Amino acid sequence: MTAVLRPAAAVGAALCLTAVVSALPAHAAGPWDSYGFDANGRSVAGSSDTGNATALAPGSTYRSSLPVDGTVYYRLDLDASSTVYVSVTAVPGSGTTVSATDGIKVSVQDADSHFCSIDTASVGTDRRPRPLTALGARDTSRAGSRCKDAGAYYVLVERVHRAGSSSDTWGLELATASEPALKNDGATSAPEDWNSAPPTPVTGEATSRRGSSGFARATPLGQGVWRDDILPGQTLYYAVPVDWGQQLYATAELGSSDADNGLVARALVVSLYNPVRGLVDDASVVYDGSQRAAELQPLPPVEYTNRYDVSDRVSRMRFAGSYYLAVHLSEQMADRFGEGPYDLTLRVRVTGTSTVGPGYAGEPDPRGVFGVTARDRDTAAAQGPTSTDDDTAMRLLAAGGIGTGTALLMGLGVWTVLGRRRAGAQ
Secondary structure: OOOOOOHHHHHHHHHHHHHHHHHOOHHHOOOOOOOOOOOOOEEOOOEOOHHHOEEOOOOOEEEEEEOOOOEEEEEEEEOOOOEEEEEEEEEOOOOOOOOOOOEEEEEEEEOOOOEEEEEEEEOOOOOOOOOEEEEEEEOOOOOOOOOOOOEEEEEEEEEEOOOOOOOOOEEEEEEEEEEOOEOOOOOOOOOOOOOOOOOOOOOOOOEEOOOEOOOOOOEEOOOEEEEEEEOOOOEEEEEEEEOOOOEEEEEEEEOOOOOOOOOEEEEEEEEEEOOOOOEEEEEEEEEOOOOEEEEOOOOOOOOHHHHHOOOHHHHOOOOOEEEEEEEEEOOHHHHHHOOOOEEEEEEEEEEOOOOOOOOEOOOOEOOOOOOOOHHHHHHHHOOOOOOOHHHOHHHHHHHOOOOHHHHHHHHHHHHHHHHHHHHHHO
């Protein structure tokens, strides 16, 4: 018997497809479509004053926005023992005009306006829009901190804007995390001795692995050589599990070009962020058409006591978990060397034996953020290309602006092909 595809079934399938496309997050396309916001992030409005500031819960992700003028406030209701982190990723609109010093300033204050932390992030000499991430914190683990009392604290996000830059609103992603105190008091100074000699780079055949466009779904990477394509103006995110006692080394290589059209300063930038999205270190290269490598300087093994060091690149290697590699290719590459895509090679090495953690008195929030599981390692080491939320066909449909009618036609076509295959099989 020949299988017959009934029109009602085909239309139903197409409507289902359209419903799926319509249900995609609103940020799948728009002025900030270059960044992959967390699909589970709750939308909140930043307040112009502390009295109306929205409370942020530890272990949560939020979606907000930042106007060109003024400061937006958010509230944290904290106990007296936990250390709490709030990362803020600002996303300028595609094609917006920015200067080298445009950026954001993120600070945390107590109810009496004492600063608990201040961090900034700026566009840099590339002078092209890209995601910028800065970290705020209320740290109770440091002696002498004035920010240890229970109560209300405020996260302040300020736009650093220069004359001549666009005055459009930027998108924001805020991610919070809570770190419990230790069961027992330990050392209060950073380790003095650690192996700072760069290791031999990882070699061998590269495995294809597609990067993601945001922190939330960063592509897992383990030790090895990884191959990807990157476009001018694009930022790709990868997550490397690093356990207590382990050291991370990473290099990003930009392939050669057959064009010869001058130089691009900071053509490729590789930035390393810790599990709460605090910037650890970055490296960049000047590109002239020949292959170039941006190599992160050796970093200390992950230790709780690294937080007592005065250098951010040491103190932010303070806990185990997923360390994020963000790789950005300058938009200027398109002007000088073509639209691409360009060959990107990542060489990742994780050395050292995993050790026991510091002994927290409770659970962090989100749970497991400061640890590495066997599943994390297996996922990061998996061979072959992976597909993220940013690579799915449905997201491409939405981001490409394909309308309902086209989706219906595509659904009908897909259902027709399936009907023919079933008929042939029977």
